[in-house]
Amino acid sequence: MKSDKVAKNFFEKGNEQLALGKYSEALANYNNCLRFVVNKTIESAAFAARAEIFFKTGHYKQCIENNQSVEDLNNLIDKIEYLKNIEEKCKNANESVDERDEFFKLSLPKNEKIPFIANCLEVRENEMYGRFIATTQDLTPGSIVIIEEPFYKILSSTERNLRCAVCLKQNALNLISCTKCSTAMFCSKKCADSTIHKYECGTMEENFEKALLRRMFYQAIDICGSLQELEKLMNHHDPKKTIMNFDLNDADELKNFKNRMLATMTLAEREPWSSEAYAKYETVTRELKAETEHEKDFLRNYLVHCLKSMTVNFFHFFWSSEEKAPGKGFAICSLAAYFAHSCDPNCDKVDFDNKFVFVARKPIKKGEQLTICYDRYNFLTHTLAERKEYFNRVYTFDCGCVACTHNYQKLCNLPKIDKEFVEPKVNHESFSAMKTQYTNNCEYIRDHIEQYPCYEICTLMNQNNHLLHSMGNFLALA
Numbered sequence: 141m142k143s144d145k146v147a148k149n150f151f152e153k154g155n156e157q158l159a160l161g162k163y164s165e166a167l168a169n170y171n172n173c174l175r176f177v178v179n180k181t182i183e184s185a186a187f188a189a190r191a192e193i194f195f196k197t198g199h200y201k202q203c204i205e206n207n208q209s210v211e212d213l214n215n216l217i218d219k220i221e222y223l224k225n226i227e228e229k230c231k232n233a234n235e236s237v238d239e240r241d242e243f244f245k246l247s248l249p250k251n252e253k254i255p256f257i258a259n260c261l262e263v264r265e266n267e268m269y270g271r272f273i274a275t276t277q278d279l280t281p282g283s284i285v286i287i288e289e290p291f292y293k294i295l296s297s298t299e300r301n302l303r304c305a306v307c308l309k310q311n312a313l314n315l316i317s318c319t320k321c322s323t324a325m326f327c328s329k330k331c332a333d334s335t336i337h338k339y340e341c342g343t344m345e346e347n348f349e350k351a352l353l354r355r356m357f358y359q360a361i362d363i364c365g366s367l368q369e370l371e372k373l374m375n376h377h378d379p380k381k382t383i384m385n386f387d388l389n390d391a392d393e394l395k396n397f398k399n400r401m402l403a404t405m406t407l408a409e410r411e412p413w414s415s416e417a418y419a420k421y422e423t424v425t426r427e428l429k430a431e432t433e434h435e436k437d438f439l440r441n442y443l444v445h446c447l448k449s450m451t452v453n454f455f456h457f458f459w460s461s462e463e464k465a466p467g468k469g470f471a472i473c474s475l476a477a478y479f480a481h482s483c484d485p486n487c488d489k490v491d492f493d494n495k496f497v498f499v500a501r502k503p504i505k506k507g508e509q510l511t512i513c514y515d516r517y518n519f520l521t522h523t524l525a526e527r528k529e530y531f532n533r534v535y536t537f538d539c540g541c542v543a544c545t546h547n548y549q550k551l552c553n554l555p556k557i558d559k560e561f562v563e564p565k566v567n568h569e570s571f572s573a574m575k576t577q578y579t580n581n582c583e584y585i586r587d588h589i590e591q592y593p594c595y596e597i598c599t600l601m602n603q604n605n606h607l608l609h610s611m612g613n614f615l616a617l618a
């Protein structure tokens with residue numbers, strides 16, 4: 141529910157942060173103010189405050205857009221001269237703004253049919269792992285092999301003032317609010333006008349399983365046009381196929397969406413962790429109000445399929461490298477879902493804006509499997525017994541990775557190979573300092589890999605993981 145009292149409270153908090161020079165925190169508060177506001181004077185003042193911050197942080201395009209919003213509201217503020225002044229400066233400065241750094245781009249030529257992955261990736265299958273991803277070429281540390289925007293994704297309720305409710309982009313925190321509900325903000329007019337939010341407006345879910353289930357349904361209906369068409373598409377799906385059998389590079393956007401939908405239908409399924417999960421799908425089925433018995437049956441089957449697929453395949457967006465950071469977004473990918481877990485993974489997953497970027501942590505030989513670490517349970521932080529217990533209980537598999545078979549020791553007990561080694565200090569403030577550090581670390585890892593596992597390489601791989609996240613956050617806000 142919109143409320144000027146709530147909006148004013150957030151506006152004042154924003155002013156406090158702005159006075160302290162804490163611009164991101166101030167923007168987060170002004171965004172909350174805009175979600176709740178009705179009163180045009182407060183709304184105008186919040187846009188003016190955002191314009192000031194965007195000016196101070198060199199986001200000139202965003203500054204001009206917020207000034208325009210103040211103008212659209214008939215300039216109901218007392219800072220008109222100041223805004224006119226900064227707008228003039230923005231217009232002059234605009235052209236000299238740097239292009240976004242192209243750090244996150246594929247390191248190898250792209251796959252022709254799946255343009256967001258490198259052309260050296262394949263999906264293979266064996267008895268131990270089921271289907272998994274492998275490379276047909278040697279990869280060096282730092283090689284970026286996948287940049288995937290998950291097909292289904294939702295935002296945690298704690299992030300609603302920080303990202304687009306539809307596509308999860310941050311858009312430098314320059315978000316627009318839904319005119320009807322006080323929950324959603326959007327990165328663009330396109331997302332604000334999307335059918336997806338029309339379905340969800342006023343009824344956005346707190347519980348992520350329910351929210352993701354509903355999103356999986358609404359998105360499918362949006363693409364197919366009706367329950368009947370969705371049923372026809374489902375009947376066509378072949379569970380033996382993987383994403384590798386689909387063309388996701390067709391110029392026709394709708395065809396791509398349908399193919400991505402079919403590709404996600406081929407993902408593995410497993411019984412949900414708890415019986416309560418079934419109760420969630422039942423409430424969703426009731427809310428969606430199918431009319432005939434046949435429709436009800438189809439809906440139930442479809443949602444159970446989504447729930448089982450979600451159980452085994454969902455990823456978190458953390459937007460942070462902290463060990464204990466809570467999930468801030470939830471997503472299903474059509475390719476990254478094939479990654480197997482390893483307690484000694486050879487790839488990092490980095491959350492870059494609304495995409496997942498997968499990067500080689502160390503050299504990977506042609507023919508090898510690509511792995512990531514599920515749930516941040518790796519050999520450096522958890523003992524073999526802890527990991528065995530965890531993966532058997534939560535994921536129902538007995539991990540057979542190299543760290544488990546050879547019982548690799550935790551970081552503090554690993555052999556040291558280099559007397560000269562001092563863990564590099566990193567200046568997280570500057571993108572170029574982080575990039576240089578990252579590149580140096582990759583070289584060290586590549587040059588000393590024969591002695592793996594050792595303290596130095598593991599320390600640098602950990603540092604690289606943090607650096608990648610920091611660089612991702614930096615660029616998403618740029």
Ligand SMILES: C[S@@+](CC[C@H](N)C(=O)[O-])C[C@H]1O[C@@H](n2cnc3c(N)ncnc32)[C@H](O)[C@@H]1O
Pocket residue numbers: 268269270271272407408452453477478479480481482535537538539540541
């Ligand atoms: C997200 S899926 C990966 C794709 C899946 N292998 C498939 O065929 O669709 C996760 C499942 O892969 C298998 N898996 C992944 N990592 C494994 C590991 N280290 N050891 C054994 N099985 C693993 C388990 O069956 C697990 O439930």
